[in-house]
Amino acid sequence: MFDYHIHTAFSFDADTPPAGMLDAAERAGLREICFTDHVDMDGSGFPPADLAALSRAVCALQGGAVRVRFGAEVSLADEACAQRSLARLSGLEPDFIIGSVHLLEGRDPYEDKSLFDAPKGEIYRRYLENIDRAIRTGFPFSVLGHFDYIAKCAVYSDRSFALSDAPELFDRIFDFLVEQGKGIEINTASWREDAAWGLDILRRYRERGGQFVTVGSDAHAPERVGRRIEEAIALARAAGIPYLATFERMRPILHRL
Numbered sequence: 001m002f003d004y005h006i007h008t009a010f011s012f013d014a015d016t017p018p019a020g021m022l023d024a025a026e027r028a029g030l031r032e033i034c035f036t037d038h039v040d041m042d043g044s045g046f047p048p049a050d051l052a053a054l055s056r057a058v059c060a061l062q063g064g065a066v067r068v069r070f071g072a073e074v075s076l077a078d079e080a081c082a083q084r085s086l087a088r089l090s091g092l093e094p095d096f097i098i099g100s101v102h103l104l105e106g107r108d109p110y111e112d113k114s115l116f117d118a119p120k121g122e123i124y125r126r127y128l129e130n131i132d133r134a135i136r137t138g139f140p141f142s143v144l145g146h147f148d149y150i151a152k153c154a155v156y157s158d159r160s161f162a163l164s165d166a167p168e169l170f171d172r173i174f175d176f177l178v179e180q181g182k183g184i185e186i187n188t189a190s191w192r193e194d195a196a197w198g199l200d201i202l203r204r205y206r207e208r209g210g211q212f213v214t215v216g217s218d219a220h221a222p223e224r225v226g227r228r229i230e231e232a233i234a235l236a237r238a239a240g241i242p243y244l245a246t247f248e249r250m251r252p253i254l255h256r257l
């Protein structure tokens with residue numbers, strides 16, 4: 001099994017070095033993981049990870065029971081953000097890049113809960129509008145990260161995200177990703193402790209031509225590595241998604257589901 005969204009101490013919001021996260025992956029019985037530390041050039045002010053150092057750490061961790069890949073989670077926002085992110089990645093050869101939208105119109109929903117004063121459907125639609133713009137700013141990512149990040153941060157009694165919240169926006173986003181050969185991620189941290197959601201959304205992704213997904217725990221600590229990955233895979237299978245992807249030098253390797 002794979003976990004393609006793991007943060008290490010190279011991220012501003014995690015403390016465990018790569019070796020410690022790798023040990024956790026081995027304990028969780030994973031076959032392959034990808035470290036995806038944060039590069040947020042979206043104006044949030046968080047210091048970006050030293051990806052050159054992460055790359056060297058990944059090289060030093062090869063040869064064990066778990067294959068390790070070198071990746072990054074890059075915030076998508078506007079064209080200027082895309083250019084700054086490209087500059088951060090210059091000279092590096094990542095295996096995989098998650099493109100994620102972390103801000104809603106420049107505000108951080110993780111910190112600023114007043115964003116959720118409006119009805120859920122309205123906020124979720126606005127977040128998807130942000131995604132729809134941000135994925136078209138020219139930054140070369142592999143998969144769209146946590147399309148439901150807004151739901152992870154939300155304070156509604158029912159945080160779940162459904163296709164019916166914004167079907168036309170999901171279609172626009174999926175059509176663009178499929179046309180560009182990019183995929184989506186099933187991020188198990190979005191659910192927190194709640195029941196998994198997303199079957200209807202993944203079915204729609206498949207209907208629009210989606211071929212593959214990646215799965216990731218978004219672990220920021222060892223005990224979260226590999227969490228609910230089997231559930232994510234079962235969800236993808238139930239939605240009829242043909243492949244689970246891993247990546248090498250930005251090229252997808254497809255595993256039949």
Ligand SMILES: [Zn+2]
Nearest residue numbers: 073100145146
């Ligand atoms: Zn993220």
Ligand SMILES: [Zn+2]
Nearest residue numbers: 005007073218
């Ligand atoms: Zn993350």
